[in-house]
Amino acid sequence: MALRRGRGVAAVNYPTGMNLGGDPTQALVHSTPTGSFMVTLSSVDLGQGLRTVIAQICAETMGVPTESVTIDTADTDTGPHCMGTFASRGTHRVGNAVVQAAREARQVMLEVAAEELEVDPADLETDGQGNIRVKGASNLNISIFDTALAAHFKQGRSISGRGMFLVPRSYPETETGAMKPSTCYAHACTVAEVEVDDETGEVSVLSVKNVFEIGRALNPKMVEQQLIGGSWMGISHALYETTEPYYPNRTQGPRDYNAYLMPGPGDLAETEIAVLERPSGDGPFGAKGPGEMCANPQIPAVANAIFDAVGVRVDTLPITPERVLRALKEMEAAGAG
Amino acid sequence: MAKIPVQFTLNGSERAEFVESGTTLLAALRDKMGDTSPKGGCHQGTCGACTVMVDGELRLSCLTMAETCNGAHIRTTAGLANGEVLHPLQRAFENGFAAQCGFCTPGMIMAAAALLERNPNPSRDDVVEAISGNICRCTGYEPIIQAVLSAARANSTSAA
Numbered sequence: 426m427a428l429r430r431g432r433g434v435a436a437v438n439y440p441t442g443m444n445l446g447g448d449p450t451q452a453l454v455h456s457t458p459t460g461s462f463m464v465t466l467s468s469v470d471l472g473q474g475l476r477t478v479i480a481q482i483c484a485e486t487m488g489v490p491t492e493s494v495t496i497d498t499a500d501t502d503t504g505p506h507c508m509g510t511f512a513s514r515g516t517h518r519v520g521n522a523v524v525q526a527a528r529e530a531r532q533v534m535l536e537v538a539a540e541e542l543e544v545d546p547a548d549l550e551t552d553g554q555g556n557i558r559v560k561g562a563s564n565l566n567i568s569i570f571d572t573a574l575a576a577h578f579k580q581g582r583s584i585s586g587r588g589m590f591l592v593p594r595s596y597p598e599t600e601t602g603a604m605k606p607s608t609c610y611a612h613a614c615t616v617a618e619v620e621v622d623d624e625t626g627e628v629s630v631l632s633v634k635n636v637f638e639i640g641r642a643l644n645p646k647m648v649e650q651q652l653i654g655g656s657w658m659g660i661s662h663a664l665y666e667t668t669e670p671y672y673p674n675r676t677q678g679p680r681d682y683n684a685y686l687m688p689g690p691g692d693l694a695e696t697e698i699a700v701l702e703r704p705s706g707d708g709p710f711g712a713k714g715p716g717e718m719c720a721n722p723q724i725p726a727v728a729n730a731i732f733d734a735v736g737v738r739v740d741t742l743p744i745t746p747e748r749v750l751r752a753l754k755e756m757e758a759a760g761a762g
Numbered sequence: 763m764a765k766i767p768v769q770f771t772l773n774g775s776e777r778a779e780f781v782e783s784g785t786t787l788l789a790a791l792r793d794k795m796g797d798t799s800p801k802g803g804c805h806q807g808t809c810g811a812c813t814v815m816v817d818g819e820l821r822l823s824c825l826t827m828a829e830t831c832n833g834a835h836i837r838t839t840a841g842l843a844n845g846e847v848l849h850p851l852q853r854a855f856e857n858g859f860a861a862q863c864g865f866c867t868p869g870m871i872m873a874a875a876a877l878l879e880r881n882p883n884p885s886r887d888d889v890v891e892a893i894s895g896n897i898c899r900c901t902g903y904e905p906i907i908q909a910v911l912s913a914a915r916a917n918s919t920s921a922a
Contacts, residue, residue, distance in 0.1 A: 653904055
């Protein structure tokens with residue numbers, strides 16, 4: 426009986442979004458009288474930071490400071506339609522809709538400013554600090570604050586824009602089942618190192634080294650944060666999370682956090698994260714969806730590492746000590762027979 | 763049912779309310795006193811989101827009866843900042859991206875604050891031990907551990 430070490434590798438492709446109904450999301454952008462911008466959405470921020478990244482996308486497209494953008498996700502009854510926050514689609518789908526809406530709003534904003542400055546809108550640019558100026562003649566300028574006031578109280582215009590994301594529905598081919606379920610794909614690869622106790626069946630993950638290809642990281646710190654958390658969650662899926670075993674029957678199963686296990690702060694693997702950025706052709710500023718993808722490759726990598734360590738293939742998740750022991754016994758029995 | 767008076771100091775202010783007998787400290791704080799910084803997660807003492815300090819000791823406010831806190835000094839995350847100036851732990855959590863959805867954060871910060879008050883220079887193992895009663899679903903814990911260690915370092919630098 427011994428502690429046995431093993432190493433496993435796995436790689437995944439992960440789709441961004443889905444195809445059902447064309448995966449639509451709509452967005453509206455409008456300015457307040459004082460030149461702040463509201464993005465109205467039905468999309469939900471689950472804590473992954475959608476509101477932050479959408480504010481960045483809107484500000485970058487409009488050419489205004491990020492602080493002047495407010496994201497309103499208050500009400501799915503009254504907001505523009507969104508399919509929802511799932512399938513790693515938020516940044517990509519909502520972002521695309523917001524880019525379109527913000528472009529339209531920017532055009533109106535420049536037209537209003539052009540009227541005030543008595544120039545052609547095509548000659549205007551934004552400085553990203555809250556001002557609009559004539560290209561090559563920055564002394565000819567107007568603040569976005571004053572532009573919004575002029576739109577509301579003088580010109581009678583609404584600085585606003587509409588945007589949406591929609592892909593053509595793809596139906597499976599009858600013969601082959603082939604279809605195009607998503608638009609772009611993120612990728613990841615993990616090398617996991619484990620130690621397996623062949624007496625108890627317990628597995629500890631010593632280290633995970635992850636490489637993620639996620640398109641362009643629009644907010645690198647938030648991406649890194651999600652990847653670290655996701656890597657942990659992948660290990661949790663691989664080894665911990667289940668409402669089984671339940672002895673002698675289902676009523677003895679875990680019903681609370683005491684018995685539904687996840688790795689705690691004392692069970693962490695040494696974790697490395699590397700990010701590769703290959704901008705997607707169809708994402709907002711090249712983004713893809715890093716969300717769910719980042720918790721996937723750890724699972725097969727850990728399973729492969731266990732195989733490398735003790736020679737058993739456990740193909741049911743999570744790989745609990747019981748399953749490892751049963752597999753070891755089967756292997757022993759097969760060897761003896 | 764007859765209501766029971768409870769009176770204690772919450773983050774330095776005298777507070778008094780009438781509550782139903784059996785009301786938890788969590789419910790009293792959130793529903794009666796408007797301090798929603800302690801979060802109700804599991805309501806059975808396993809997730810740590812409701813962690814507060816009662817007379818300097820960490821307590822799970824979902825398992826503590828409000829009526830047992832008469833005369834106590836209660837501290838919550840809402841009382842950590844000094845006016846506009848955030849507590850070093852709050853700054854470290856913010857700078858270190860130690861929160862995603864943020865639901866566990868107030869409990870984590872109270873657990874860490876209690877640790878730093880009794881041990882200003884904790885080891886990594888001390889931090890792990892201190893937050894082991896608090897569950898986080900998003901971060902994978904590592905950013906939280908690093909934030910607590912960095913707050914401890916910032917404290918010892920400013921004290922020196």
